[in-house]
Amino acid sequence: MLTFDAIIIGFGKAGKTLAGELAEQDWKVALIEKDPTMYGGTCINIACIPTKVLVHDGLHGVPYSEAIERKNEVVEKLRAKNYKNIADNEGITLFNSAAKFRSDKEVEILLDGQQEVLTAEHIFINTGATANLPPIEGDIRSDKVYTSTTLIERKQLPEKLVIVGAGYIGLEYASMYANFGSKVTVISPEDRLLPHEDEDITAEIQKELEAKGIRFVFGTHAEEIKEDSKDLVTVTLSGAERISANAVLLATGRKPNVEDLGLEHTGVELTEKGAVQVDDYLQTTASNVWAMGDVKGGMQFTYISLDDSRIVMDSLTGDKKLSLETRQHIPYSVFIDPPFSRVGLTAKEAQEQGYNIIEGKMPIASHPRAHVINDLRGLFKVVVDKDTQQVLGASLFGPESPELINLVKMAMDLKAPYTFLRDQIYNHPVMSEAFNTLFDIQ
Numbered sequence: 288m289l290t291f292d293a294i295i296i297g298f299g300k301a302g303k304t305l306a307g308e309l310a311e312q313d314w315k316v317a318l319i320e321k322d323p324t325m326y327g328g329t330c331i332n333i334a335c336i337p338t339k340v341l342v343h344d345g346l347h348g349v350p351y352s353e354a355i356e357r358k359n360e361v362v363e364k365l366r367a368k369n370y371k372n373i374a375d376n377e378g379i380t381l382f383n384s385a386a387k388f389r390s391d392k393e394v395e396i397l398l399d400g401q402q403e404v405l406t407a408e409h410i411f412i413n414t415g416a417t418a419n420l421p422p423i424e425g426d427i428r429s430d431k432v433y434t435s436t437t438l439i440e441r442k443q444l445p446e447k448l449v450i451v452g453a454g455y456i457g458l459e460y461a462s463m464y465a466n467f468g469s470k471v472t473v474i475s476p477e478d479r480l481l482p483h484e485d486e487d488i489t490a491e492i493q494k495e496l497e498a499k500g501i502r503f504v505f506g507t508h509a510e511e512i513k514e515d516s517k518d519l520v521t522v523t524l525s526g527a528e529r530i531s532a533n534a535v536l537l538a539t540g541r542k543p544n545v546e547d548l549g550l551e552h553t554g555v556e557l558t559e560k561g562a563v564q565v566d567d568y569l570q571t572t573a574s575n576v577w578a579m580g581d582v583k584g585g586m587q588f589t590y591i592s593l594d595d596s597r598i599v600m601d602s603l604t605g606d607k608k609l610s611l612e613t614r615q616h617i618p619y620s621v622f623i624d625p626p627f628s629r630v631g632l633t634a635k636e637a638q639e640q641g642y643n644i645i646e647g648k649m650p651i652a653s654h655p656r657a658h659v660i661n662d663l664r665g666l667f668k669v670v671v672d673k674d675t676q677q678v679l680g681a682s683l684f685g686p687e688s689p690e691l692i693n694l695v696k697m698a699m700d701l702k703a704p705y706t707f708l709r710d711q712i713y714n715h716p717v718m719s720e721a722f723n724t725l726f727d728i729q
């Protein structure tokens with residue numbers, strides 16, 4: 288049996304960050320990762336980074352196969368850097384094996400083909416999430432049916448692509464593959480795009496994505512996939528429509544990786560949705576086990592996983608001031624073209640919560656920067672509390688919104704009045720000066 292101060296299962300964002308920080312405090316740390324092609328985690332290997340390289344290159348006219356090659360180079364570089372950071376750290380031992388709990392304080396791995404048991408007083412689960420496959424009949428195992436991970440391994444651009452699901456992955460891949468030249472159809476069970484987002488904004492998003500040739504089929508499910516030939520499948524929808532495609536992407540959510548972890552040998556309990564149950568300090572129902580990142584459910588973003596590691600670190604070695612409760616506003620972006628970003632409440636949500644609101648609205652075409660960059664697409668909207676003058680939320684669909692949203696988030700966290708953003712001196716001609724106009728509301 289090998290003894291450590293901490294065992295971290297999963298080389299994801301939270302796992303690698305926590306490993307480094309604990310080692311700096313002279314903890315003896317074991318980091319266990321089952322797949323060497325995943326060193327560094329989901330984000331750099333199969334998710335945020337590779338997809339954003341492809342989004343970027345698609346927008347800059349790079350042919351698909353070249354973009355895939357550049358994406359592979361970027362991923363390899365980042366993976367090597369992530370591996371080196373851990374391998375060079377004397378306080379951390381990296382084990383390449385699947386990990387399985389034996390008890391609350393013991394984890395089983397394979398070391399040089401032999402079973403080995405590691406033990407520690409502190410164990411952290413950071414095993415991430417994987418694609419949730421919908422119940423579709425027929426040839427779902429066909430080599431023309433993909434997840435977000437496998438589609439971006441495909442070297443040849445699919446001429447016709449059907450995407451099942453219109454969430455983050457569905458929309459980002461739709462926009463990205465349409466930019467490379469695929470003819471894309473998106474199938475959604477909802478009756479409109481992104482039902483939790485502002486309706487004016489989603490109408491604009493739909494208009495711009497349709498302008499790229501993307502077709503949306505709402506209020507329907509993919510029921511069956513049938514392989515027709517080496518290059519073609521047919522997708523049958525619940526309304527009986529049939530669509531022929533060269534590739535089908537299943538983008539119907541991601542589920543926490545808890546299978547085969549041996550949690551039945553521990554006091555760790557799961558939520559109704561199958562995520563590891565944690566308290567505000569990310570402690571599980573077993574007092575020496577914590578969970579961070581996608582595996583604990585909730586919002587699935589890299590920066591949430593990073594912030595989870597801050598909460599755990601503060602809880603173990605700090606003054607326990609950080610928790611899920613003290614976490615402030617969380618912005619997010621969908622990297623479609625142009626991108627959509629959001630923080631806080633929409634007007635509808637604010638009204639439902641009883642706020643007395645004022646709204647700001649600004650078409651991007653009215654902004655000088657939009658003319659400079661020759662991109663007039665999009666709409667910005669903000670919501671302000673009339674009584675406190677504080678910003679309640681922003682929905683920004685337009686160029687550079689993934690950067691701009693962080694300015695709004697900071698003003699919200701600081702509880703600044705909306706006039707703080709309205710009356711700033713911004714340089715010119717840039718996107719952020721849109722706030723002079725967007726917040727010019729009474």
Ligand SMILES: Cc1cc2nc3c(=O)[nH]c(=O)nc-3n(C[C@H](O)[C@H](O)[C@H](O)COP(=O)(O)OP(=O)(O)OC[C@H]3O[C@@H](n4cnc5c(N)ncnc54)[C@H](O)[C@@H]3O)c2cc1C
Pocket residue numbers: 296297298299300301302319320321322325326327328329330331333334335336338339384385386387413414415416435436456544547548579580581582587588589590592
């Ligand atoms: C296509 C796509 C695009 C995305 N784009 C963005 C984006 O632009 N911005 C953003 O913020 N988020 C994005 N996300 C979400 C983001 O990737 C995740 O929220 C984040 O990577 C989760 O990190 P994590 O720390 O939970 O663990 P992960 O990085 O998922 O790491 C978990 C690791 O644990 C390993 N593991 C699992 N089980 C075991 C076991 N039993 N033993 C040992 N090791 C194990 C896995 O192999 C994996 O390496 C995207 C996701 C996808 C799928």
Ligand SMILES: NC(=O)c1ccc[n+]([C@@H]2O[C@H](COP(=O)([O-])OP(=O)(O)OC[C@H]3O[C@@H](n4cnc5c(N)ncnc54)[C@H](O)[C@@H]3O)[C@@H](O)[C@H]2O)c1
Pocket residue numbers: 421422451452453454455456457459474475476477507508509538539540541586587588619620621622
């Ligand atoms: N830019 C980013 O930050 C980014 C990008 C991609 C992914 N992600 C993360 O990855 C997570 C997973 O993304 P996702 O798009 O798979 O999930 P999602 O939860 O965003 O969307 C899933 C979609 O699939 C639909 N759906 C569910 N079951 C279906 C079925 N049987 N048939 C058809 N449609 C069905 C849902 O209605 C929903 O619209 C996101 O929640 C997000 O946190 C983030």
